[in-house]
Amino acid sequence: MSNSSDAVTMIEPTTKRVTIRECQNKDNISDLPDCIILHILSFLNAKDAVRTCILSSRWKDLWKSLLSLTLHSSHFRTIKIFNKFVSRVLSLRDSSISLHALDFYKIGLMAPHLLKRIVNYALSHNVQRLGLSVVCDIAQIPPTIFSCHTLTYLKLSVYPTRGNREETLFPNSLNLPALTVLDLQNFAFCAGDNGYAEPFLALNRLKQLAISSCTVRDARILRVSSGTLFKLTLHNHSEDFFTIELRTPSLCTFTFTGTPFQFFSKGSFSSVKHVDIDANLFSRYIEPPVFLLSWLRQLSNIKSLIVSATTLQIIALYPDLSKLKLPSLGMLKSLKVKTKPLEYGFCMKLLDVKLEKVKSQKEATKLRKAFKEGLEPSSPIPDGIMDFFIQNSPLAEVEIIDCSWQKAQSTS
């Protein structure tokens, strides 16, 4: 990159005017330094990045210097082609250059030797950010991944192989001194000698932790102990019930998506200031409103709360909501509601839950009809719920944010 003295001398009105005219007419990109072209390529998947090699002689070997690689099997027609591609990329890449980031995602059973080669390549090239989403037995992942001193970011999703029905057990000993971000999917945490599952104890620099679709084995409590953890993200799709105990005095932000199906032990949220909840439903269960309200009751120091319209729909399922008091939300300064049209699937689950509570067949028929005709739910934000929040949080500034555009973005 240009240093500051270069940058200043470039501000010379008369001499540089020519350059603009030139680059208006020809090659837009060839005036840019390699590092900026590589920057563009780093946002591409590796297949598109490698294919730039035939654009012109300047581009021929450019991809070999990429500092980050995105290798996803979904970009390839067959797994065989993908495997070959991965192997060639690792052989031809300039191995004198560090690989800062590797994002590897493969569907289908993973060949152990290829997995080993990829992980070892990344680890021997000072990888800092590693994403690995594979189907394999955890024993096939080189254990050195859990004692890598350069890793600052690790995203790991290990689906068990088909013959093996059990979840992937998360290793009990971690030695990742530089790790600040950990994102785990599909793991089972095991209880230690003290009867708790406490897998993150040794991560002394951990700032952000995301846990998706994970469960706890041989214990009912997942304990997260960290003096540095700042942000916790939970994503739950399972029906496994367990308690989460947060011993995280620096935790500031808690984000949740999915179906609320876990309790938090007392004091877990004592330092939390910002909470963002986007809840969903399992149709067969009516507990989620109970869990959600138990969370809200514990948020004693919360300053800002963001909830989705679906979260409000679930809270509104709680009987006698108007009589409920939530003193924990008394100091809330900001309440934001993210709305977008409710999805059909969610409405059907909402109907299922409501049907469980109706007393007569006639009432059920009426309810079904109203849902079918789109009269129920009458709006994304259920009636009376905002009054409930305003009563409990008199100081909060309330804002309703229309997020329909996000949907447009994801489909475009």
Added chain:
Amino acid sequence: MAAEKSSIKIITLIAADGSVFEVEPNIVKEMKTVQSYIDELDQNTVSIPLPNVFGNDLAMIIEYCKKHASEEETKEAKEEFDFEFVKRMKSDDKLRLLQAASYLNMESFLQFMAKAIAAEIENQSVEFVRDYFQIESDFTPEEEAELRKENEWAFK
């Protein structure tokens, strides 16, 4: 040093076509090229010529910086702004803005533009990419065929 900086109230940026923009110091915070210019001066007002950036482009960059420097705007509002900002741009605009970002040494705007450009060439043919970047190939058809064969594993 800090006192000198804070004494500057308005910064005047002069684009390649002569158009003039008056902005507050916090707007140009991300433009390291401009910043290094300011740091060397100790005047109350500064006027900085930017001969490699056209007025239309500079206007867009300033609009982006204003939105992102604002403390009142929510994260969501900024994301929505970014989405609309890219949506209304043509391919040429993105490449010019990338060059401007490179010249102005703006890290996060450069990243934003690089990502937007990558999104346009993702999953496209080599011919499309060549046309998009207006690259003239210096390979003979035979050389290109040879290269494709050599790198067959990437073109399946």
